[in-house]
Amino acid sequence: MKKEIVIAGGCFWGMQAFFAQMDGVIEVKAGYANSDIQNPTYEEVKSHLTSAVEAIKIIFDDSVVNLSLMFSYLFKIIDVTSVDHQGGDFGHQYRSGIYYQNEEDHSLALSMIKELQSNYKDKVAIEVLPLQNFSPAEEYHQNYLTKNPGGYCHINLAQLDKKHKKQDKTSLYKEAILNLRGLLDETVPNVTNFANSAALLKEKFPYFSWVGFYLADDSHLYLGPFQGKPACLKIDFDKGICGKSFSKRETIIIKDVHVCPHHIACDSDTNSEIVVPLYNQKNALIGVLDVDSFHFAAFDEQDKIGLEAIVQLLQKVLD
Ligand code: SME
Secondary structure, three states: OEEEEEEEEOOHHHHHHHHHOEOOEEEEEEEEEOOOOOOOOHHHHHOOOOOOEEEEEEEEEOOOOOHHHHHHHHHHHOOOOOOOEEOOEEOHHHOEEEEEOOHHHHHHHHHHHHHHHOOOOOOOOEEEEEOOOEEEOOHHHOOHHHHOOOOOOOOOHHHOOHHHEOOOOHHHHHHHHHHHHHHOOOOOOHHHHHHHHHHHHHHHOOOOOEEEEEEEOOOEEEEEEEEOOOOOOEEEOOOHHHHHHHHHOOOEEEOOHHHOOOOOOOOOOOOEEEEEEEEOOOOOEEEEEEEEEOOOOOOOHHHHHHHHHHHHHHHOOOO
């Protein structure tokens, strides 16, 4: 299930960068929490004209990562006894805190902080309060350290254990491309190459729940070779993510299919999807490659690059 928590631990640049690398984290927003004025600006917060705290909202998939792991990391990456100060920043907006939205998260935070306190003589200075409001910070603050590598960061980003990190997909795609090169054959019908490609991809990528091809005639896309549960047979060119990707001739990534109005649901357990247009040797658009996942936000730029490379490899053998 998709869940969210708002936490603070000093400058939101480093906090956002740290938690964004975590497996199961769908999105992290930098922003201002518990402000006494609506939608405060950075300047207002900095000038102490508000009660806001620099915070991050983490949206995560609780089937992959849980809140207690995130709280443990919060305790590890900041100075937990420091009041209104982390790293090079001083001021009440740099206090640390957990801002809960339900009783379950509240009691988890309290019990974990109680345990943390037993390891310290000084008082743990992480406030635990109900979330009153959260407004996203200005765009230039979002993913600041990705936009400005080497920018100020008070957190050691390397403290995230490898086993909690998002997977590096590059090596998976490299292997898949190598395997596919050995499997594809120009002398067999398209359907044969599609069948083996779907099987290879489903086998290789643990986060793919459904992999298959929708192939076009003059008016529709029809279900082609696939791996996974039975799926819908026929899709209009302007319907579904498949139809949109086909008619726009572009790769589409949907991080949460439940909030995508044109998504056609085949399996209710699917949470995210990527669709890539498919061409043949003559450069004619012939269909799409469709991949679903049970995870939210399973697909990113690395999948786009990887799957587009796979489709280009296929193109060389397709009539
Ligand atoms: N979700 C697709 C339909 C096909 S299934 O994912 C296998 C879509 O919206 O086009």
